[in-house]
Amino acid sequence: MDEGIVTGEGVLLDARPASFASRVLGAVIDLLLLAVVGFLVVIVLVSTDLVASEQGARILTVVMVATATVIVPTTVETLTRGRSLGKLVAGIRIVRDDGGPTVFRQSFVRALVGVGELWMTAGSVALICSIVHPQGKRVGDMLAGTYAVRVRGTAPRRDVLPMPPYLAGWARHADIARLPDGLALSARQFVLRAGRLHPASRVELGSQLTQQVQQYVRPLPPPGTHPESFLVAVLAERRERELRAEQRAAVRDAHEATLLHRLPHGVPDPVD
Known part of the structure; x- marks a missing residue:
């Protein structure tokens, strides 16, 4: 049976779900990039007076955690239409269940749910859910109505329509x-x-x-x-x-x- 997206006109679009390995590769690249940026930001802030007091350090910690776990993923995924740097390298994209590009609402839901299933559980919940779900969805994808599709690989053969x-x-x-x-x-x-x-x-x-x-x-x-x-x-x-x-x-x-x-x-x- 063909895997894909059925549009409102009843046309089946070729959009096969991304493999588990591709999703992991994209997530690891995004995490490494986020860690590098966060490390540089911490170095810059340490040299300022923002962390001179204990209260300032706590506020800064909360802001950085919220930025890294929710604000940055939501912003990047919304602006790139579901293609962060890691997903670009892995050749995948996050799309809606109907095949359309993600918008702010879907990106925000995925990032917000990701705080629990990715960060607080070290990715174990997302790992189990992606393995079990037929489309490789994690909990955030199911709540947001999205999933990852392959956008790179062997080009499908284009049949030439013969003239009757x-x-x-x-x-x-x-x-x-x-x-x-x-x-x-x-x-x-x-x-x-x-x-x-x-x-x-x-x-x-x-x-x-x-x-x-x-x-x-x-x-x-x-x-x-x-x-x-x-x-x-x-x-x-x-x-x-x-x-x-x-x-x-x-x-x-x-x-x-x-x-x-x-x-x-x-x-x-x-x-x-």
Whole structure:
């Protein structure tokens, strides 16, 4: 069974949970970086008058603990959309259960719960929970509605959609406007995974996507064309046209680059 995220349109996105080793690697790197920064801050503060009194030392200790355990993790994860330095090195990202980027609320919940399951228990609670949970979630992830996904590794093979032979002539002469990126992605994912969908959902989604794509195509395909064949033909022709446009642009850029390197008019080019 495929692992991934099912969007509201019923499209399965490839977003496999990060491995336990990747999460540990990212956490260790973040912890080491935090320790180095904290050590430098302590050295700077020791040389000031902030820790001269016992009361000042206590207040400073509370502030530093709160900053290291809650404020810094929340801020970094919110600003980087779930990719701290450790997660960047490990090739993982924290995302919402629906695949979207984390926001302040999710980052704050993860950091706040992490005080208990990471810091106060030396990570034992998070370790056990991540091993048991099928998506590698810790308690903070379950309460925040997040989990870690892999964003680096072997690139998935991209299947090339073949043009249905009986629609090749129509597609070649049809006026196909550029599809919105979201619609094109949804249509592609649908046709690639149509065979794995429930028959009723397959018909409903295929009809919905066909109606949306038809707004960008004139004339419409011959009567009786299957919706999935229509989507495949549009995507295949769209790919071929964009490929030809890129090839023409590359030739034009190469020609312009050659002209730019030529000497001014009237001065012959040197002979090699």
